[in-house]
Amino acid sequence: MMLQEIYKMFTRPYAKIVLLVIFVLMLIFSLAFVFEGQEYYDSLLSTFGKGVSFEGKLINGNLFAYQLFHALWLFVGLMVIFVSGGMISEEKSDGTLRMVLSRKVSKTGFFTARFMAAKLYAVIVVLFMAALSLGAGLVIFGNGELLAFDHGEFFVLTSNQALLSFGLAYLFYFLMLLTVISLSMLFSVLFKSSIKAILVTVSVIVILYFVSSLELSLFDSVKPFLFTSYFTSWSQFFTTPIDWMKLTFDAIVLIVHILIFYTASVMIFSKQEVLD
Amino acid sequence: MKNDIILQVNGLSKSIKGIPVLSDFNMEIFEGDICGIIGPNDSGKTMLFRALTALINPDKGKIEIFGKKLIPNRAAILSKVGLLIGDPVFYNHLTLFDNLQLFAKYAGLEKDNDEINRVLKLTGLYDLSDEKVAKLASGDRKKLAIAMAIYNNPPLILLDEPFSSLDVKSLHEMKSLLKSINRDRGTTIVIATKRLVELQGFINRIVLIEGGRLISEGNVDELFGRSNVGLVIETDNPAKAMKLIKESDLPIDSVMIEDDHVKVSCEKKVIPFINEYLMVSEVQVYMLRPDDAITSYYLTFTE
Amino acid sequence: MKRNLLFTAFLVVSLLLSYQAFSQTGDAFSYIEKYNQRLDSIKNYQAVFTVKSEIPLLNIPVTRGKMFFKWPAHYSISTYQFTVLPKQKLTPVIRFLRRANFKSIDRGIETVNSQPCKVVELHPYDTTTTVAQYTIWVDINTYMVRRIFVSEKDGSEFVYHYSYDDDADMLPSKLFYTFNYSLPHEQNVMLNPVALRVDVENSQVYEGKINIDFAYSNIRKK
Numbered sequence: 001m002m003l004q005e006i007y008k009m010f011t012r013p014y015a016k017i018v019l020l021v022i023f024v025l026m027l028i029f030s031l032a033f034v035f036e037g038q039e040y041y042d043s044l045l046s047t048f049g050k051g052v053s054f055e056g057k058l059i060n061g062n063l064f065a066y067q068l069f070h071a072l073w074l075f076v077g078l079m080v081i082f083v084s085g086g087m088i089s090e091e092k093s094d095g096t097l098r099m100v101l102s103r104k105v106s107k108t109g110f111f112t113a114r115f116m117a118a119k120l121y122a123v124i125v126v127l128f129m130a131a132l133s134l135g136a137g138l139v140i141f142g143n144g145e146l147l148a149f150d151h152g153e154f155f156v157l158t159s160n161q162a163l164l165s166f167g168l169a170y171l172f173y174f175l176m177l178l179t180v181i182s183l184s185m186l187f188s189v190l191f192k193s194s195i196k197a198i199l200v201t202v203s204v205i206v207i208l209y210f211v212s213s214l215e216l217s218l219f220d221s222v223k224p225f226l227f228t229s230y231f232t233s234w235s236q237f238f239t240t241p242i243d244w245m246k247l248t249f250d251a252i253v254l255i256v257h258i259l260i261f262y263t264a265s266v267m268i269f270s271k272q273e274v275l276d
Numbered sequence: 277m278k279n280d281i282i283l284q285v286n287g288l289s290k291s292i293k294g295i296p297v298l299s300d301f302n303m304e305i306f307e308g309d310i311c312g313i314i315g316p317n318d319s320g321k322t323m324l325f326r327a328l329t330a331l332i333n334p335d336k337g338k339i340e341i342f343g344k345k346l347i348p349n350r351a352a353i354l355s356k357v358g359l360l361i362g363d364p365v366f367y368n369h370l371t372l373f374d375n376l377q378l379f380a381k382y383a384g385l386e387k388d389n390d391e392i393n394r395v396l397k398l399t400g401l402y403d404l405s406d407e408k409v410a411k412l413a414s415g416d417r418k419k420l421a422i423a424m425a426i427y428n429n430p431p432l433i434l435l436d437e438p439f440s441s442l443d444v445k446s447l448h449e450m451k452s453l454l455k456s457i458n459r460d461r462g463t464t465i466v467i468a469t470k471r472l473v474e475l476q477g478f479i480n481r482i483v484l485i486e487g488g489r490l491i492s493e494g495n496v497d498e499l500f501g502r503s504n505v506g507l508v509i510e511t512d513n514p515a516k517a518m519k520l521i522k523e524s525d526l527p528i529d530s531v532m533i534e535d536d537h538v539k540v541s542c543e544k545k546v547i548p549f550i551n552e553y554l555m556v557s558e559v560q561v562y563m564l565r566p567d568d569a570i571t572s573y574y575l576t577f578t579e
Numbered sequence: 580m581k582r583n584l585l586f587t588a589f590l591v592v593s594l595l596l597s598y599q600a601f602s603q604t605g606d607a608f609s610y611i612e613k614y615n616q617r618l619d620s621i622k623n624y625q626a627v628f629t630v631k632s633e634i635p636l637l638n639i640p641v642t643r644g645k646m647f648f649k650w651p652a653h654y655s656i657s658t659y660q661f662t663v664l665p666k667q668k669l670t671p672v673i674r675f676l677r678r679a680n681f682k683s684i685d686r687g688i689e690t691v692n693s694q695p696c697k698v699v700e701l702h703p704y705d706t707t708t709t710v711a712q713y714t715i716w717v718d719i720n721t722y723m724v725r726r727i728f729v730s731e732k733d734g735s736e737f738v739y740h741y742s743y744d745d746d747a748d749m750l751p752s753k754l755f756y757t758f759n760y761s762l763p764h765e766q767n768v769m770l771n772p773v774a775l776r777v778d779v780e781n782s783q784v785y786e787g788k789i790n791i792d793f794a795y796s797n798i799r800k801k
Contacts, residue, residue: 104384
């Protein structure tokens with residue numbers, strides 16, 4: 001059944017529009033990178049004063065992909081909601097849910113198939129980002145060391161280290177996307193209108209991420225419980241040494257959230273009656 | 277001899293937001309029946325169909341299809357049931373062919389292009405098979421829903437308002453199609469409608485529903501065939517005609533005046549004698565016609 | 580290219596001036612001139628170097644590079660990876676220090692790496708230059724430059740510590756470089772607002788350290 005759901009998802013325009021928007025965002029970013037990148041990085045590196053000079057090729061495909069990742073991760077995460085938020089609610093409002101569920105299909109099976117299709121979409125989005133940023137970046141700008149930054153600290157990674165970091169970061173970002181998707185599918189189960197499901201998901205994520213990002217001690221005790229506090233953990237794969245303990249914990253937190261959202265969705269959905 | 281019961285509903289009750297939509301509903305449908313479930317708008321027909329397909333959870337009661345309880349055997353049962361519930365809905369961005377493929381999968385059936393083409397041909401939609409469903413007229417959407425319902429020759433077909441929005445020709449074609457499926461394959465067909473006229477001469481079993489309650493159910497032959505027929509007499513003097521018939525020795529069950537016509541309930545063989553008696557009594561008989569038996573039957577219970 | 584041209588200009592001018600100066604005086608500045616004179620005995624060399632850095636807020640792996648010199652002024656550095664290097668040259672090139680441009684003060688003798696060194700303090704006459712002073716430790720026996728301290732008017736301080744395996748070659752086997760810096764109050768967050776969220780104290784002055792090991796080959800003398 002998953003194949004049908006994937007087919008349905010990709011025949012809808014939203015899935016393609018989101019990929020197109022990501023592509024356009026990438027093009028816009030590429031222009032900024034090409035025309036102002038060097039100046040920007042020179043300005044960043046001037047942090048270390050007049051006592052040092054930096055040798056080697058800084059502008060390269062790894063840096064392009066890294067910067068693009070930083071520039072787009074949140075937008076892409078929100079864009080994916082446009083697809084996943086309508087996964088169930090759209091079927092409800094269109095009435096197709098009635099047609100599907102009056103067949104052999106079980107509610108859990110149907111939800112899981114839709115969830116898996118959304119999951120595959122997340123994989124495609126991540127691969128699309130990787131291909132367009134890392135793939136195209138390496139082809140256009142060449143390989144080289146990656147200058148990464150995290151919370152004011154700079155890290156230079158060898159090209160091999162960078163490749164590994166990208167792999168792990170994309171994997172973690174996939175978990176982040178899955179968390180977003182599973183939350184949006186929960187709201188998709190709760191609401192009949194996909195617009196409502198999308199808006200509520202976006203609002204919840206924006207508010208929680210805002211709280212997670214605020215450097216106020218007032219929220220320090222709350223932050224560990226917000227899944228949005230772990231959304232940017234992928235960037236720590238570009239630090240040295242990688243804090244495996246922390247990142248494993250962060251990944252587990254996201255996986256637990258995914259399971260909670262998924263289980264809640266299945267429980268609610270299986271008890272819902274189809275009255276439309 | 278009665279066939280086996282293929283669908284049985286016992287004491288089915290369901291309330292939505294405190295309002296009862298089905299109340300202690302009972303129904304029996306036999307293998308090979310073409311059963312009409314007849315009731316006005318909001319009488320509970322669609323809700324009954326939702327219950328028959330486990331789209332809603334009944335508060336009380338039991339549903340058995342193919343001799344098995346619906347709830348634990350939902351998937352196995354529904355894979356053998358052709359369905360149309362409520363307005364036909366499809367994935368509008370997909371073609372007719374793709375929709376059929378998709379719903380075949382949902383029904384747990386193997387994708388079979390020949391079967392898809394067969395049902396499209398039977399419903400007269402073959403030429404439109406590559407069109408997007410969004411472009412279909414409402415009548416064609418109904419036909420597509422019927423095509424889905426008959427896909428893979430299920431032994432039981434449940435159709436909710438299948439003939440609304442069909443033009444006269446399509447209505448005739450679809451009824452003929454269903455009749456032939458019933459005749460050739462012994463398929464049991466259950467049709468819910470609010471328009472009696474659609475089912476005249478088509479069904480062999482009738483279930484009357486109103487306010488979520490069963491009013492009556494029975495075999496059409498038993499209810500109308502062997503009992504008296506209704507006769508409507510248009511005359512120049514209905515009052516005189518009624519008086520004459522009432523006072524005659526003719527074996528009639530009842531006589532009354534309705535809408536300036538005389539309505540008589542009697543055996544078929546009595547009709548020529550009534551006609552002759554009125555003529556000799558100098559009552560001008562303009563027309564003798566049969567009464568709409570099912571309508572009368574329905575009205576008898578609902579009025 | 581620009582760097583090489585400047586270097587050539589400095590080299591030519593300083594060569595002329597240093598010969599002239601050394602012949603005229605025997606004061607503190609003469610130690611610098613003596614060193615330059617010795618350094619000029621080298622015709623060419625090349626070296627592979629390894630850079631290890633300990634720079635707060637900048638984590639950079641160990642990198643390698645190549646250095647090439649050909650008398651009189653062809654000097655080039657290439658690195659295999661992106662890396663950080665001291666701002667000036669990797670070897671103690673102080674030919675550009677012209678006697679006429681500095682007030683030199685003799686700060687006596689100090690021991691550096693168990694070697695007695697003349698401490699020469701130079702203050703530029705030119706008030707527009709960013710440099711506040713140079714202090715150079717020159718070995719009194721070998722005239723090797725063992726340490727250079729550069730202080731700038733904005734408070735920046737750079738120290739070059741040189742170690743030699745073979746004094747005869749005049750080329751350092753190790754350079755230990757320290758420098759200080761503080762973070763700018765505003766950072767450009769144009770491209771990645773999240774990553775540049777600064778968790779460090781802006782007013783703090785940090786000290787960076789760079790260790791460079793050299794392995795020479797093809798050293799030729801005139």
